[in-house]
Structures are given as C-alpha cells and as structure tokens.
Amino acid sequence: MKPEYAEIEAQLSLKTKKFAENVLDSTNAWELIVEDEAELSGLPDSVKEAARLDALANGHGTEEEPRWRFTQKFTSLQPVMQFADSDSLRRRMWEGSCSIGKGGEYDNEALIAEILELRDRKAHLLGYGCFADYATSRRMAGSGANALKFINDLHDKVKPSFLKDMEAVRRYKEEKTGKSVEKLSPWETGYWSEKRRRELYAFDEEDLRPYYSVEKVMEGLFSIYSGLYGITVTPRPTVAFKPGESGEAPEGAVEVWHPDVLFYELHDAESGEHLGSFYADWHPRDSKRAGAWMNYLSVGEPPHGGKPRVPHLGLMVGNMTKPVGDKPALLSHREVETIFHEFGHLLHQLLSDVEVKSLSGTNVAWDFVELPSQINENWCWERESVDLFAAHYETGEKIPDELFSKMRAARNYMSGTDFMRQLCFGKLDLELHVNWPQYKGVPLEETDERILADYRVPMTDRGPSVARRLTHIFADPTGYASGYYSYKWAEVLEADAFSRFLKEGVLNPRTGRDFRRCILSKGNSKPAAELYRDFMGRDPDAEALLVKSGVL
CATH class of the missing domain: 1.10.1370.10 (Neurolysin, domain 3)
Structure with missing residues (x-):
C-alpha cells in the first residue's frame, strides 16, 4: 500500500505541476496588439495607457505611433470585456481566453x-x-x-x-x-x-479608482484591523538585488525578490510582542502566476515551556493594477476587496496562538478557512471603515456621499x-x-x-x-x-458573523477582540463549529447570505 500511495502522490505532484505550467504558459503565449485607437472606445483612460506602455515595453509601437497590447491576464482581459464598445475586440479577447489550457502543447484535457x-x-x-x-x-x-x-x-x-x-x-x-x-x-x-x-x-x-491608491488602501487596512484586534503594523525598508547580483542588505533593510515587494512587522499593541512578519507583492509580472493568494513561510509558536514566542512569517500576493506613468497604482473596488480578503487569511496565521504547529493558523477545516478572509470584504462597504482607506490620490478628499450611495445601491446588481x-x-x-x-x-x-x-x-x-x-x-x-464549495459555505458563515459587527459597531474593538480570541487565535485547536458558536453564541443562519446578496 505504501509504495502505491507514494507513487500516486509523486504522479499527482508531476501532473498538477504540468497543469499549472500549461495555464501559465498558454496565458503568456497569447497577446493582442491593437493599432487603431478607435477600437479602444469605451475603455477607461488608465486601461488604455497601461496597454500602450505594455506594448512599448514589449517592442510594439513608438511614442509617435503607439500600439496597445492586451493579454489574458485579468487586469488586461476584464476591463475589455466590461467596457470596450468594440464587439470585435471583446470577441477576440474571449476567443483568446478559450485558448488557455486548450490545444497543442498546452492542452490540459488528458491531464x-x-x-x-x-x-x-x-x-x-x-x-x-x-x-x-x-x-x-x-x-x-x-x-x-x-x-x-x-x-x-x-x-x-x-x-x-x-x-x-x-x-x-x-x-x-x-x-x-x-x-x-x-x-x-x-x-x-x-x-x-x-x-x-x-x-x-x-x-x-x-x-x-482615484480614491483607491494602493498605498492609502494599505494604510487604512492596517488602521482598521489595528483598532479591531489590538495590533500594530510597521513597514520595514527593503532591498532587491538583480539576478546575478550579490551583496548585503543595508542595516535594518529586508531583502526581497522584486522591487515591488514590501515587508511589514506585526506586533501586539498592548504587550509590544512581535507576533509575525509578512511580505506583500501586489503587481503582475510575466514570471508570476495569476490570481491572489496568501501563504505562510514559517509557522510561529506562542511562549510555552519557558521558551519565548516565535513569530510567524507569511506573505500575501496579488496581480493588481500597476502604477501608470506618474500616477500611483489606482485599484478597482474588486481589487481593494481582494487585498482585504488576503489580509484576512494572513491575520488568521499571524494572530494564531496555538502550540501545535500543524493546528496553527489557516490549518483549519477547509470550509472554515475562508471565514476570516471573506468577512474582511465587508469593511469595504461600510462608510465608517471606507473613510479610513479611501482618499483621492490628488486632493485627499473622501468618496463623495452621492458616489458612495450609488456604490452601495449597485452592490447587489x-x-x-x-x-x-x-x-x-x-x-x-x-x-x-x-x-x-x-x-x-x-x-x-x-x-x-x-x-x-x-x-x-x-x-x-x-x-x-x-x-x-x-x-x-x-x-x-x-x-x-x-x-471550491467552501467559498460559499464560508460566505454563509461570514454574512452571519458580520451581522454581529453591524449590530455592535463595525469598528467596535470589543467585538473585534472577541473575533480575534474566538476565531483568529485558535487555529484548528477546537472544532470549527464550536469556534463559531464561541463567537456567535449559536449555529450559523444559512439565509443570512441570501439576504445579504439580495437573492431573497
């Protein structure tokens, strides 16, 4: 049995790796170069400018005779499918999406x-x-x-x-x-x-988008959860060496794998104890897989047996809109939600207070693991919390009331x-x-x-x-x-759990400390259903999600 099991695991590792490579390679193999700017009618200026700069960087067009390059990366594909007036352009992009993992050397059907x-x-x-x-x-x-x-x-x-x-x-x-x-x-x-x-x-x-510069979003993100959970988040200077380069990082700096990557330390606000550190890597590169994710690199431990605390180390990664020209990276609302989502996963790990490493942090029931991440997305919709991270990148003004009301009204469209x-x-x-x-x-x-x-x-x-x-x-x-069902399963949990924040205050530190104590700190040290009852005092109400989504 053991040799057969080992062979199955080895084959699964090889074949799933090949599947991922096929998706990445077929995505990178596809591009669309547009020569006539009239075809770009309807696209936001920021999308057009990003496509023009991408074309230049890849050897297409000049400043005098621009071209526009589109790919199957989400930040290129999605705006075209949503905004482009040209039916032909949208069709070609859709046909390109049909090539991912299909046909030729990148075909995934047999795999x-x-x-x-x-x-x-x-x-x-x-x-x-x-x-x-x-x-x-x-x-x-x-x-x-x-x-x-x-x-x-x-x-x-x-x-x-x-x-x-x-x-x-x-x-x-x-x-x-x-x-x-x-x-x-x-x-x-x-x-x-x-x-x-x-x-x-x-x-x-x-x-x-002008209200969602990535720097302000990150600052506000840290402010919200510092207040709720009693933590502080501090950035550290970083240095990235080019391939083939070597050297020592300046004193106090952290070496990272790309200049876009940031590094932070997280401490308990009351005790000052170092709970963990993390990297943040938000912008797409050809060598980087698509999507957004969180992972832990080193699992820490709470103080026990006379030993001091060992901090956690993790990362959160995305493929968000890049800076364009002199403008900072200006995110879509969905991208803001993604950052909040991944930070929820990260906090689940960094705030874990479990002695047994295999039961720590996100090592919980799979259909429970999305609760800490998906509940975070709710803070992207409440005025009190949104005002802590949304500010116009030029004027500093908050989202106007009329625009915010429209955003809320369109939420369940x-x-x-x-x-x-x-x-x-x-x-x-x-x-x-x-x-x-x-x-x-x-x-x-x-x-x-x-x-x-x-x-x-x-x-x-x-x-x-x-x-x-x-x-x-x-x-x-x-x-x-x-x-995959666990996303919806966890949405039921988060919609119901957030109802407590709505009742007691979306920035209420007492409710936040309860969530940290009952959910975020416990990992898999107790059954998930029991952890949920510890926070809510009852089992989840499945209709909460249908009501929140406007389906009922």
Missing part, C-alpha cells in the same frame, strides 16, 4: 482525467468511497454528498434570480440596439450588463449571476470528485455540459470547459479539489 483518476485511486486506497469523501472527512461538510447537497440547495434558491438577471440583460440589449436578440454571446454579457448597471444606478466603478458563477465552479468540482466513474472516458466538453447545463443560459457560442484553466482545482495535488 485533468489523469489527475482525477489518481485522486480517485488514492481515496479508495485510503478506504473512502470517492476523493470528495476523503477531502471533506475533516471538514464541516463531513462528506462529498453533504457538500454537493449544499451546492444543489443553493442552486435551487438562486436560479430564479440568475435567470431574471440574464433575461434583463438580453432585453436591455434588444432595447438599445432595436434588434431582436434571441441569445447573447459570451463576449457580450459583461459589456451589456455593465451598460445597464450604469444606466440604472448612474454609477461607474471607474469613478472610485447581477448578484444572482455572480452567485451562480461560484456555484458553477463548486458543482463542477464536486461532481467530478464525487462521481468520477460516471465521467471517466467521456470527453471533457461533454462532461462539462452534462454537469452544468442547469447552471447556464443558452448562448450563441460555448467556450471550452473552465476546468482547463481552473488552477484552484488542478494545479495542486489537493488544493481546492472537492473544496
């Missing part, structure tokens, strides 16, 4: 089947009926069937709202173009839903669609890992359609399965495999 088969063999070898049962055995869900039931139940409650959203966008395009629209195209939904949102709420998300998108990923993940024998040998696109037919509306074109580029599920031997 997906091999990874699923290896996981299924591993589960049976360990005495489980399927990989999802193995993966959830120590999670709040308890089994793959329970996790799948959770997704299916939410699907049934959300589907009417989802269908209503998509029908409204179809009708809106019909109304604005004066032409009959039987089906939308996949490169149209983001654009037309954004135009409809602007008309309904007179709100342009880009109007928020298309929430049924956004909700269904996350359920779609969770459904695909669980079906493949609960019922793999049903899909073994079936072409990936056919499998995708069988599983997700009820999670979509018919469109003019259908792209390849998202599984081909779903690194959360297939870029790691385990990763989020059989665990």
